[in-house]
Amino acid sequence: MQQSSKSVCEQPVFTQLFETHAEAVRNLIYYKCGDKDQAEDVMQEAFIKLWDNCKKVIFEKAKGFLCTVANNLFLNQVAKQKVRLEYSKIPRSNKNIESPDFVMEEKEFMNKLQTAIAELPEGQREVFLLNRIDKKTYNEIAEMLGISVKAVEKRMHNALKQLRKLVKNI
Amino acid sequence: MLSDNENTYLAKWLNDDLDPKDLEELKKLPEYDDYKKIVEGLEFFNAPSFELEDSLKTTLEKLDQPKKRKVIKLKPILYAISAAASIAVIIGLFFNEISYTTNPGEQLAIVLPDGSSVDLNAASSLSYKRFFWSSRRKVDLEGEAFFKVTTGDKFMVNTKKGEIEVLGTQFNVRNRKDEFRVGCYEGKVRVSSIEDQQEILEKGDAVFLKDKNLIPEKITTTSPLWMSGESLFVSEPLGIVLDELERQYNITFNRGAIDQNQLFSGGFNYKNLKIALESVLVPMGIEYIVNGKKVTLSAQ
Numbered sequence: 001m002q003q004s005s006k007s008v009c010e011q012p013v014f015t016q017l018f019e020t021h022a023e024a025v026r027n028l029i030y031y032k033c034g035d036k037d038q039a040e041d042v043m044q045e046a047f048i049k050l051w052d053n054c055k056k057v058i059f060e061k062a063k064g065f066l067c068t069v070a071n072n073l074f075l076n077q078v079a080k081q082k083v084r085l086e087y088s089k090i091p092r093s094n095k096n097i098e099s100p101d102f103v104m105e106e107k108e109f110m111n112k113l114q115t116a117i118a119e120l121p122e123g124q125r126e127v128f129l130l131n132r133i134d135k136k137t138y139n140e141i142a143e144m145l146g147i148s149v150k151a152v153e154k155r156m157h158n159a160l161k162q163l164r165k166l167v168k169n170i
Numbered sequence: 171m172l173s174d175n176e177n178t179y180l181a182k183w184l185n186d187d188l189d190p191k192d193l194e195e196l197k198k199l200p201e202y203d204d205y206k207k208i209v210e211g212l213e214f215f216n217a218p219s220f221e222l223e224d225s226l227k228t229t230l231e232k233l234d235q236p237k238k239r240k241v242i243k244l245k246p247i248l249y250a251i252s253a254a255a256s257i258a259v260i261i262g263l264f265f266n267e268i269s270y271t272t273n274p275g276e277q278l279a280i281v282l283p284d285g286s287s288v289d290l291n292a293a294s295s296l297s298y299k300r301f302f303w304s305s306r307r308k309v310d311l312e313g314e315a316f317f318k319v320t321t322g323d324k325f326m327v328n329t330k331k332g333e334i335e336v337l338g339t340q341f342n343v344r345n346r347k348d349e350f351r352v353g354c355y356e357g358k359v360r361v362s363s364i365e366d367q368q369e370i371l372e373k374g375d376a377v378f379l380k381d382k383n384l385i386p387e388k389i390t391t392t393s394p395l396w397m398s399g400e401s402l403f404v405s406e407p408l409g410i411v412l413d414e415l416e417r418q419y420n421i422t423f424n425r426g427a428i429d430q431n432q433l434f435s436g437g438f439n440y441k442n443l444k445i446a447l448e449s450v451l452v453p454m455g456i457e458y459i460v461n462g463k464k465v466t467l468s469a470q
Contacts, residue, residue, distance in 0.1 A: 018229065023220040036218040044229045051233050113211045131184065132212045138185060153181035160180045164204045 009054035031126040046070040067144040116166035128159035269297030274420035289316040293417040314344040332363035342394040350379035353389045402437035424466040
């Protein structure tokens with residue numbers, strides 16, 4: 001990777017980093033703890049740490065730095081909640097027939113899935129949701145969490161297996 | 171083969187990365203429909219909304235406080251400037267000390283940098299450090315002086331026999347050969363002798379040092395008499411009076427065989443040597459011959 005001349009210490013660069021990564025970092029924490037406000041705080045604190053260390057962190061490494069710092073900050077905070085993702089109320093468009101029964105069934109399934117996500121182990125959940133919701137590639141997730149791509153795949157695989165078991169009550 | 175050990179076929183499938191043979195195999199699994207449904211279901215989940223503008227704003231606000239703590243490193247040019255400044259300060263320190271000395275028969279009025287004034291009696295000297303005066307108001311005194319100190323940090327007068335510490339006030343310090351005497355004309359001063367005796371003087375109080383003890387006395391005048399050109403003594407050894415005459419008129423006594431320890435009460439003015447000598451020596455029964463700056467004394 002070529003060393004860029006962009007200094008994190010310059011406010012426009014910092015703002016640009018914020019615009020690019022803030023939401024991803026916020027979600028990373030959110031998928032762990034399920035508390036929107038806590039996630040927001042941790043994210044902001046991570047950016048403040050980035051600013052404090054702006055001389056030491058090169059532009060290209062800023063994202064990794066933010067994720068690591070946010071992770072560590074989060075681990076220092078004790079309170080953790082269940083992750084209850086909201087799902088959109090948009091009816092599923094790929095189904096032509098929407099009988100009342102079918103709608104009920106769908107709704108029940110979504111509720112079960114919501115609960116199942118909440119019950120996933122933290123490590124699996126964050127990887128799985130980063131991929132499925134934030135559309136991060138395995139490579140990106142590995143970089144964000146500081147783990148190997150192989151480990152990301154393992155967690156993805158196990159997460160899906162686990163979700164099925166939870167939804168099916170196996 | 172789709173075995174769980176060391177195989178993450180679901181991860182590959184989710185990543186559209188499964189080879190066709192394995193994909194066919196996966197599709198035949200009874201779980202496949204469940205997986206598919208879960209993955210499709212997940213399409214409808216969202217992370218909580220994110221307000222980029224608001225979030226950026228609060229973060230930048232939080233940044234403002236720690237930002238002030240940042241240490242700004244000196245640029246190389248500043249090193250050069252500070253080196254030059256240091257040299258200037260060092261040179262300045264050599265010319266730092268200011269001193270004033272009065273010869274016998276002279277008086278001098280001095281104004282210190284903070285506006286405090288000092289009236290220096292004859293044959294006295296005063297010195298102080300010019301730099302950082304306002305944060306360290308301290309003068310060294312030999313002889314006698316009257317101080318009018320403006321308010322501010324504590325003001326110190328240092329003498330060989332003791333030191334005087336004040337806030338804002340007027341006081342007289344007399345530090346002669348055998349004499350140390352402080353009178354307070356306004357405010358409050360603290361006198362500490364080198365023997366670690368301490369005395370706090372208020373308006374009208376005075377102390378003098380006798381046999382290493384600070385003895386209190388009272389003053390009745392509003393300013394020291396010497397400032398109006400007079401000296402007054404109450405039961406003082408004659409030697410001290412003669413010393414004062416020498417200082418005020420720049421003369422030298424040839425003291426011969428006279429008893430300098432006999433006590434003298436009275437005074438003299440600084441205007442006329444003839445009258446001054448008369449007023450001191452005649453009552454004591456001492457004859458004198460004036461020869462220019464020399465005065466020879468003899469008992470009657």
